[in-house]
Amino acid sequence: MSAVSLVVPFHFFRCHSVTTRLRSVAARTMSSQSSQRVFQLRQDPLTGNSEWIVIEENDQTGVPETGLLARTSYLDMLNDSCRNRAFRLAIEKTITEPCHVLDIGAGTGLLSMMAARAMGEEDSKGMVTACESYLPMVKLMRKVLHKNGMAKNINLINKRSDELKVGEDLASQAHVLVSEILDSELLGEGLIPSLQHAHDMLLVDNPKTVPYRATTYCQLVESTFLCNMHDLQNNEAKKPDGVCLVPPGLESLFGIKSEQYAMHVDAIEKEIKLLSEPIKIFEFDFWKRPESDGEIGVDIEAITEGRIHAIISWWVLQLDSEGTIFYSTAPRWIDSNSDTGFRDWCDHWKQCVWYTPGAGVSISKGEKIHLHATHTCTNILYNLKTTQSLTREMTQSPLSTGDLHLTLPPERVAVYGDSIYRQSMIEATRKAVQGKSHPHCLVIDDSLLLPLMALHISNTSRVISLSPGLQENAARYLEAIADSNGYSKDRFKYFREGKAKLTEAYPNEIDLLIGEPYYYGLESGLPWQNLRFWKDRTLLDSVLSKDAVVMPYKGVLRGCAMFLPDFWKSRCCLGSVEGFDHALVNTTLGGCGDLPSGKDSPCLPFFIWQCGETKKLSKEFTVMEFDFSKPITGPCFGEVQVEFIKPGVCHGIALWMDWVMDEKNSTVISTGPDERYWKQGVKLLTKPVTVRVEGSSSIKIQASLDPSSNGELIITHILS
Incomplete structure (x- = not known):
């Protein structure tokens, strides 16, 4: 079952560098004088039943259990060369003499090692305190520090930052804070409360910080695709089937969550009409204590007529105090000649989408619209008001349904419409x-x-x-x-x-x-x-x-060989990361390519259409079938030889389910790469295969399901 398990610290907001990367499953941690233990929640995918598994740690040099971190985005983050280089340059520019550095959410210890190296590894006057609350990552970081000869330079503490105390965990207040506790929305990993506690209790007055500042931006857009992901009422009003999931008067019962939704908007650039210039919204200075809440009002002039279906947002990091080193999560259509420039495709940070209610807000060229933005400790929220009317609000239900508001993911809302x-x-x-x-x-x-x-x-x-x-x-x-x-x-x-x-x-x-x-x-x-x-x-x-x-009458596991250069690059095995050896993390973090014999990369759930550059290299094929007309009686097996139809480089196999609704196969619901409302499974190969169609290397895909064990579908591949 470990092949499908995920773990996340139960402390939701201050778990640093892991919370939003592992939100789907929770775990709890506790400590005693004799040992530390993690309670890992594992779920049987066939039954939905969960159980808590205890992971003990009595060995301070132990390696985390393989599989615990393989489906996180740590590997993707460490493969982000733009990010790594920006942090290195800023740390080297900021830390110019021995001092006390605090790293919150240390992960594999990359920023801590950068800070220690900047001070001079042999200088006993400087020190780095690194805190990481997630025990499996702490175990992995110890191995990384030891491999790089940095264990004596960095004091690693397995706690949340708000559990640290000066005089107990820290010898003194820190002069410099280095940290990366940011999600795609910026605030979702607890940036504000973490900074507040650090400034109140852990840092000297007027500390230096890397990053120095974060600025959020947004842009008004028209997009039918984005509108379809939340406006079910207007969509189904056009359907003649007579079924209403959102009848008039009951709009308040159904919708999506009122929060920004992370996605790769570059993938739908051709389906987006820009209605405004980019607008600066909030600034968050790391070097001073932030407020828990904030608000701002901005009048935005439309650059063309249209209907505002969504607000797309992103952020820009200024990593140094002088403003020479930047990192941006902006979409590609933002000026490439700006200070931030383009970055490589990565999945640990995306853009965010805020859906305007209903069918959106109509606006004319030159018309001004008022945007009211607020932020809490963990979210940024928007509201629009035109010169004529307020954005449509939910109609109150005439029925006595209390506070019921059923929320579904945007993709499910789009499917129903x-x-x-x-x-x-x-x-x-x-x-x-x-x-x-x-x-x-x-x-x-x-x-x-x-x-x-x-x-x-x-x-x-x-x-x-x-x-x-x-x-x-x-x-x-x-x-x-x-x-x-x-x-x-x-x-x-x-x-x-x-x-x-x-x-x-x-x-x-x-x-x-x-x-x-x-x-x-x-x-x-x-x-x-x-x-x-x-x-x-x-x-x-x-x-x-x-x-x-x-x-449905049966389920069919389908697949297709894919060219996935961006996705491969984001998940490939690590070597040196800004001068620090990270090769030992590859198996634990689910890397692909250059793995030890007998090791394999996991299947990962992704929207293929959002994975950067992609191309199908083979016909779609069937791996195995599941007959729902009969009960499960035992293990199932499937095998197929991939038939290539296009030349190129094969990085992996996209896998999905087709649901055959009736015995005659007259109605089939596909969840393949061409259907954008479903995620597919991606099985990356042990190494890329060059495809010449005739005489190409052969790939055999095998699958097995044993419902009597843990209910996990095992996917393997053989290259020849």
Whole structure:
């Protein structure tokens, strides 16, 4: 199970350099005088069940358990040469004499080693205190320091920075702060509270800092693609299928989270119309104590007419006090001749998107619009006001639903508003119901669309929904929506008692067992984790009638050989990073290329279309199939030889699931690279393969699934 496990410190905001890189799963840490231990949360992808695994540390030189960090973005960050060089130059410029340096969120220790080297490694008057709260990373950093002969120069402390005390952990207050605790939005990893505590308790007055300052910028844009990722109400109003997930008057029940959404906007540059010049919003000075909250109002003049569907934001770091060293996360269309210039593709920092409510705000060329921006300790928020009207606010529901507001990821909102997807689902559901006079339907996943479609297609149908991820929120939402759509309450039920009670309550009574499949919370995982549908279908076999229909009918693991130079570069094995040997971290951090014999890189969940430059080099192929019409009976295996159709360099294999909805294969839902609302799995090769079509190197893909063990799909490849 470790191949799919993720770990994150339970301290959500001050875990430094790991929080947002590992948000999908949590772990807790505790310490005692005799040992330290990490409680790692591991999840079986087929059952959804979780268990806490204890990781002990009694050996101060131990290496972290392989796999714990392989799906983080540490490797991507360390491969970001622009970032590394900027920090090195700024540290060398700032630290010109022996002093006390504090590194918050030390990671592998790169910044700490830069600081120690800048002071002179043998100078006993200088010292570096490095704090890192995440125990597996602490263990790895110790190995890196030892490998580079820097262990005696740096005092590594396994604590959060707000747990440090001068006189206990630090001999004295630090003169210089070096730190990189930034996410794509800037503030999400706890930058503000960390700086506040450091300035209050850990730093001298007027300290030097690297970085020196961060400035956030934003730009108003029009983009149908971005609009589709949040405006379900207007999208489905154009659909003729008769099903309303957001009926008039119930807009407040459904939406996306009110926060900025990180994505690679360069990938949709041709689908974006710029409506304003870039606007400077907030400045955060690292060298002084920041305020917890702030606000600013800016009048923005439109450079062309259009409809404001979103606000795209980014930030620029000024790393030195003189303003000569910069790093930017700006999109490519920002002037390349600026101080920051272009950077390589990387995934640890992206741009952010703030979606304007509803269908957006119409604006004319030359018209001014007022942008009101606020920030908390962890977020930056926006609101727009034109000269005529305030951005549309959510309509209050006339029903008594309390504070219910069901939130889904933007991609799921876009899927539910997609014409082709909805038409495919309604046709598949209609075929499944066909011939059943009073169908009794069970929806076993977190679909919000299928319960309503089953009620809509057959006037005599009865529907039960489990919604294992959304749970009570889904129950309240579906009950309100079913009533709004005119379906009587006796036809729909949310089953709150769980699967075990369901088998007792409805033995042999279910005529139709269905799912999309979609499980809330697995959006950031690998696409085959939705094979949980098959496991749930197996557990509920006793509720099915003799002629019951299961939809989807089967799942198909598909793949394609890919040219992925940017993605490869961001995940390739490390050697020297700004003069410091990092080769020993490669296996632990999931590197590709130059791995020891018997080692392999993990499958990683990514949107292929956001992975920089990409190209398909082979036909799409089938690796293995999963028959949902029958319960799981044992291990499954698949194997395929890749057939190349284009010359180039193959860096890896894109893998995804196709869901075949019916026995005749007439309706297939693909989640492949051409479908931008689903993540694919990326299996990078042990080394790139040059493809000449004729006489090319051969790649064989093998897959296996053993549901009796940990439920993980194992993907391997063989080069010849």
